[in-house]
Amino acid sequence: MNFTRYAIYYAPPSDADWARFGAAWLGWDMEAGAEVAHPDIAGLDVSAITEAPRRYGLHGTLKPPFRLADGQSLNTLQEACAALAATRCAAALERLEIGRLGRFLALLPRGNTDGLNALAAACVTELDKFRAPLGQSELDRRRAKGLPPTQEQNLMTWGYPYVLDQFRFHITLTGRLEKSTLAKAMNLLQERLGPLLPEPFVIRDLALVGEDEEGRFHLIRRFTLGG
Numbered sequence: 001m002n003f004t005r006y007a008i009y010y011a012p013p014s015d016a017d018w019a020r021f022g023a024a025w026l027g028w029d030m031e032a033g034a035e036v037a038h039p040d041i042a043g044l045d046v047s048a049i050t051e052a053p054r055r056y057g058l059h060g061t062l063k064p065p066f067r068l069a070d071g072q073s074l075n076t077l078q079e080a081c082a083a084l085a086a087t088r089c090a091a092a093l094e095r096l097e098i099g100r101l102g103r104f105l106a107l108l109p110r111g112n113t114d115g116l117n118a119l120a121a122a123c124v125t126e127l128d129k130f131r132a133p134l135g136q137s138e139l140d141r142r143r144a145k146g147l148p149p150t151q152e153q154n155l156m157t158w159g160y161p162y163v164l165d166q167f168r169f170h171i172t173l174t175g176r177l178e179k180s181t182l183a184k185a186m187n188l189l190q191e192r193l194g195p196l197l198p199e200p201f202v203i204r205d206l207a208l209v210g211e212d213e214e215g216r217f218h219l220i221r222r223f224t225l226g227g
Contacts, residue, residue: 060107082223119225206222
């Protein structure tokens with residue numbers, strides 16, 4: 001399969017109940033590379049409210065999507081991911097919780113996030129030689145709503161505004177929702193997904209993913225964190 005972009009994700013273990021629910025909720029299983037039937041929920045159009053995050057799969061971004069730089073290849077990227085993972089420890093947090101980020105819902109980590117933030121920063125900085133520079137149209141799109149100086153610097157240096165000290169780990173569950181739909185979806189997820197969420201929440205590997213020509217992301221390979 002040809003991929004247009006790559007990213008480093010946290011991808012939940014496919015055999016976990018919460019991961020299976022999440023894949024069905026979004027309608028896309030990036031590990032299987034296949035669509036999944038949404039749960040049938042009266043009065044809630046799950047397909048509509050998950051349309052925006054569907055193509056990315058159930059994930060937490062560690063290094064945002066990027067095009068490969070000239071002279072780099074998928075093989076060399078995989079070698080670098082393996083080397084990076086071998087030098088980093090698993091990141092353990094207390095748990096995941098369903099929460100709001102603006103007008104969308106996401107899974108948010110609870111507990112000390114220093115290890116998680118350091119892992120994400122390493123993915124951003126140590127793999128940056130594999131990232132092709134952004135084109136002007138990409139820069140313009142990121143700047144459309146205005147960026148404060150720190151985010152502008154991140155955009156120019158690392159290709160994305162919300163990295164390093166601007167990073168906040170989350171696993172997106174919906175697109176932007178109206179208040180009434182937001183409340184209903186939150187209640188439903190608390191009931192169905194909440195009891196399945198892991199305690200503690202541990203990130204044990206890095207997931208290299210690729211975006212296909214239709215814009216959907218697929219799991220290419222996992223790299224177990226060492227230490």
